[in-house]
Amino acid sequence: MGDRRLLPGQDPWFCSGRRQGGRRGFLRAGLDALIPPLAAQEPAPAIAKPGSGETGQLFDPGAVGRPRAVTSDVDNDQYIMGIEKRLRCACGCGLDIYTCRTTDFTCETSPRLHREIVSLRQQGMDAQAIIDAFVAEYGEKALMAPRPEGFNLIGYLLPGVAVLIAGVGLVAWIQRRKAAVAAANVAAGASARGSAPAASSGPVSAEDLERLRQALAEVED
Amino acid sequence: MTFLGNFALWVAFFVGIWGAVLAFSGRWRHRPDLEATVTRTVYAVWAAMAVAAASLWKGLASHDFNIEYVAAYTARNLPTYYIISAFWAGQKGSLLFWAVVLSTFAALAQLFTSRKYRELMPYVAGVTSVVTVFFVSVMLFSANPFDRLPFTPPDGNGLNPQLQNVGMVVHPPMLYLGYISITIPFAFAVAALMSRKLDTGWIHAIRKWTLVSWLFLSIGITLGMWWAYVELGWGGYWAWDPVENASLLPWLTMTAFLHSVMIQEKRGMLKRWNLGLIIGTFLLSIFGTFITRSGVIASVHSFTQSNVGYFFLAFLVVAGILAFTLLYTRWPLLEADVPLESMLSREAAFLFNNLILVGIAFSVLWGTLFPILSEAVRGTKITVGPPFFNRVNVPLGLFLLALTGIGPLIAWRKASAANLRRQFTMPLATGLVTLAALLASGMRDLYALMAIALGAFVLGTVVQEFYRGVRARRRMHGESIPRALVNLVARNRRRYGGYIVHVGVLTYCVAFAGMAFKVDKEATLKPGESAEVKSPYGWTYRLTHLGISQYNALNRRVSAATLEVTRDGKPIGVLKSEKRQHVNSLGQETFEPSTEVGIRSDLREDLYVVFAGTPDGTETAVYRFTVNPLVSWVWIGGAILVVGGLVTMWPGGTPARAVRRDEQAGYQVALVGAGQG
Numbered sequence: 049m050g051d052r053r054l055l056p057g058q059d060p061w062f063c064s065g066r067r068q069g070g071r072r073g074f075l076r077a078g079l080d081a082l083i084p085p086l087a088a089q090e091p092a093p094a095i096a097k098p099g100s101g102e103t104g105q106l107f108d109p110g111a112v113g114r115p116r117a118v119t120s121d122v123d124n125d126q127y128i129m130g131i132e133k134r135l136r137c138a139c140g141c142g143l144d145i146y147t148c149r150t151t152d153f154t155c156e157t158s159p160r161l162h163r164e165i166v167s168l169r170q171q172g173m174d175a176q177a178i179i180d181a182f183v184a185e186y187g188e189k190a191l192m193a194p195r196p197e198g199f200n201l202i203g204y205l206l207p208g209v210a211v212l213i214a215g216v217g218l219v220a221w222i223q224r225r226k227a228a229v230a231a232a233n234v235a236a237g238a239s240a241r242g243s244a245p246a247a248s249s250g251p252v253s254a255e256d257l258e259r260l261r262q263a264l265a266e267v268e269d
Numbered sequence: 270m271t272f273l274g275n276f277a278l279w280v281a282f283f284v285g286i287w288g289a290v291l292a293f294s295g296r297w298r299h300r301p302d303l304e305a306t307v308t309r310t311v312y313a314v315w316a317a318m319a320v321a322a323a324s325l326w327k328g329l330a331s332h333d334f335n336i337e338y339v340a341a342y343t344a345r346n347l348p349t350y351y352i353i354s355a356f357w358a359g360q361k362g363s364l365l366f367w368a369v370v371l372s373t374f375a376a377l378a379q380l381f382t383s384r385k386y387r388e389l390m391p392y393v394a395g396v397t398s399v400v401t402v403f404f405v406s407v408m409l410f411s412a413n414p415f416d417r418l419p420f421t422p423p424d425g426n427g428l429n430p431q432l433q434n435v436g437m438v439v440h441p442p443m444l445y446l447g448y449i450s451i452t453i454p455f456a457f458a459v460a461a462l463m464s465r466k467l468d469t470g471w472i473h474a475i476r477k478w479t480l481v482s483w484l485f486l487s488i489g490i491t492l493g494m495w496w497a498y499v500e501l502g503w504g505g506y507w508a509w510d511p512v513e514n515a516s517l518l519p520w521l522t523m524t525a526f527l528h529s530v531m532i533q534e535k536r537g538m539l540k541r542w543n544l545g546l547i548i549g550t551f552l553l554s555i556f557g558t559f560i561t562r563s564g565v566i567a568s569v570h571s572f573t574q575s576n577v578g579y580f581f582l583a584f585l586v587v588a589g590i591l592a593f594t595l596l597y598t599r600w601p602l603l604e605a606d607v608p609l610e611s612m613l614s615r616e617a618a619f620l621f622n623n624l625i626l627v628g629i630a631f632s633v634l635w636g637t638l639f640p641i642l643s644e645a646v647r648g649t650k651i652t653v654g655p656p657f658f659n660r661v662n663v664p665l666g667l668f669l670l671a672l673t674g675i676g677p678l679i680a681w682r683k684a685s686a687a688n689l690r691r692q693f694t695m696p697l698a699t700g701l702v703t704l705a706a707l708l709a710s711g712m713r714d715l716y717a718l719m720a721i722a723l724g725a726f727v728l729g730t731v732v733q734e735f736y737r738g739v740r741a742r743r744r745m746h747g748e749s750i751p752r753a754l755v756n757l758v759a760r761n762r763r764r765y766g767g768y769i770v771h772v773g774v775l776t777y778c779v780a781f782a783g784m785a786f787k788v789d790k791e792a793t794l795k796p797g798e799s800a801e802v803k804s805p806y807g808w809t810y811r812l813t814h815l816g817i818s819q820y821n822a823l824n825r826r827v828s829a830a831t832l833e834v835t836r837d838g839k840p841i842g843v844l845k846s847e848k849r850q851h852v853n854s855l856g857q858e859t860f861e862p863s864t865e866v867g868i869r870s871d872l873r874e875d876l877y878v879v880f881a882g883t884p885d886g887t888e889t890a891v892y893r894f895t896v897n898p899l900v901s902w903v904w905i906g907g908a909i910l911v912v913g914g915l916v917t918m919w920p921g922g923t924p925a926r927a928v929r930r931d932e933q934a935g936y937q938v939a940l941v942g943a944g945q946g
Binding site: 104105106107108109110111112113114115116117118119123124129134136142143144146147150151153154187188189190191192193194199200203204206207208210211214215218219221222223225226228229 | 501502503504505508510608609610611612617620621624625628631632635636639642643646647649650651652653654655656657660661664665789790791792793796816817819826827828848850861862864879880881882883884885886887888889891893
């Protein structure tokens, strides 16, 4: 491929000269006129120039990937989208069905699973029944998150329980340290009272300590 | 060049081993010449790795397709900047990138660390050499980037289209720099443990390194989100994918460390915890690399499966056992200087902040590994996707957001009721008023309500701090408001940089909440036809399909679908989404067609357009339209976070008076402790 750049909207049918247009196209047209059976073997495609018809044929359809299904109202059904977001695509991408079918346009599995969900819905099944049907068919890995039951409960609860236990432990530890500090203060106060003159109630008065604490808080805030 | 590259790897391997043996033998203690030799081995390893890197770059730049790596990741028509980024695009090249950056950091650590930490440096050299040798050995024995093919293909395979994005030029190196730089704080921690020099010296030595590492991880993660958003085309930026989780884990524990280390600096507490956090962060960075490269957990981002995973697993286990055993042997030397006294204190708030950060890290790790555990225990394969992570982590994240506001305002040691009233009245009122306004406007999503209200509360705390600081400076120095603001930040960069980081975090949280109101719609449109999409803000977008144009670009055939967009009838522009069929210089198709999304962004929401393809090869286009509220604020939050990080780590900023005050504060605390004890 050359580095021939067209402006968006510019017509490659005329500018590229690679397939239908240009010298090769001209020779082919001449050959077709001379040998009619050849033309009959390969009927000319019903090409409309881009922009000139309702749906002009693309110059290079292969460059836009695999053909996509025409969307319908059911593709935008929030209920179905909700179900698809809870189910994993079986193609191995790790994405949910909705994300896969609207993102990975090379995947053939997610559009099939989407049709399957739509079909089950049209049979009158609700979300849970559809999800159960998928689990029955594809196993528990079809769910984007495991059901919070049995062993899976460990998965859901352990982080929260661990944080909770650690938090309670932390509070208990702080309280214990606090009590130890208070006890030490009482002991220190008693010994200071025993050894110091009566006029002084210890090395530092409670009032002074509070003032110092407030001053420190001001400094360190 | 491959000979030179291989030779350089072997030189790095043997010199690194020699340096490590010498460092850990301790024979340098009374031999200055041996001590200098240890340092020189670090520089020699760096030089060898630089030669190896230059060899690979030469191969990439000269299109030497006989080198298997060059043929696998480049093509003749690949733009130059992607040839540069191809260095780290594949498994083998990224291993070399790891080793090169690590050896560079190791050399910089030796070069720029103050002489007062001299006794630690040989051990630091030993640890960095061991880690470098590990990466070099993985290359030499399992994934050599200089492997040659038995033939020379005329052109290479080219770079995966999804990696041909500017985000992928910058995001992986940033993330790697974050992962790799964690090795330096880890090396200092091990050095402190081995040398028994467990005062705050090693913490001061690594302060900048931890910030650098955290900053690179933050930038890497944000750029990764941006890349996923603009390139992958699913309309989101975070999917709780194992590889994304792997990058988040060390960020969380490093963030915890950056908070808890302040308690050790100020109060001499949490010494064991801080060492544990640094060791854990390093192991998580290796774990992340293991996850990405082993193929043990399925991920859309991971490299191809290979046996390098076994190397990483073995290294992870051995490094973990050795590091924690070393910590255990020094346990008695790591007693806290003073006890924690009150639940209502900054220390306690930081402890709870650490608890939540580590709790989130644990839940992310747990969720990432739970499929393996489930399969091992029950024999059943399960998927642990976004619904699981959101259910477990969002409440923890909201609690963390609240602590982001509480922690910095609460007094050290013990807060009084007056202190709490003075600090929290205005921020609480801000949060409550915001909550009331959101409820009145009809918002009912609980998590979104809480995230935005708590964000307002945290913003209130930060604004209040800045306001009080500026007011104090104006009163004391008579400065103008802008000057007082600049001086305030410049004179205490760590504190106010931290506040700016908090604003970045709350901005993230509010932006994440916006995704609760995402709107998706698919439509098939012929030229001239329109589709309407309702925004959560109430207005209506009308998107009119103009047509599809096809053209050739440097290394691809492009099909561009164009839409004219109006909002409530008012034209707001034209959006284009593309399909790209990449080809090599011979015109051969190299990958499946990829998609380039079209995005129209403003501060309120993004209109996100994906051209899915055509039903029949005509100009009829199948589209997906997504309205994503508040996405711009994710990138703004990232930018604020980085600015805050840069302010925090910028050299200087501690006036002489402040240094004296720090020393005095420590003395006074000790005096009070003595008075009470």
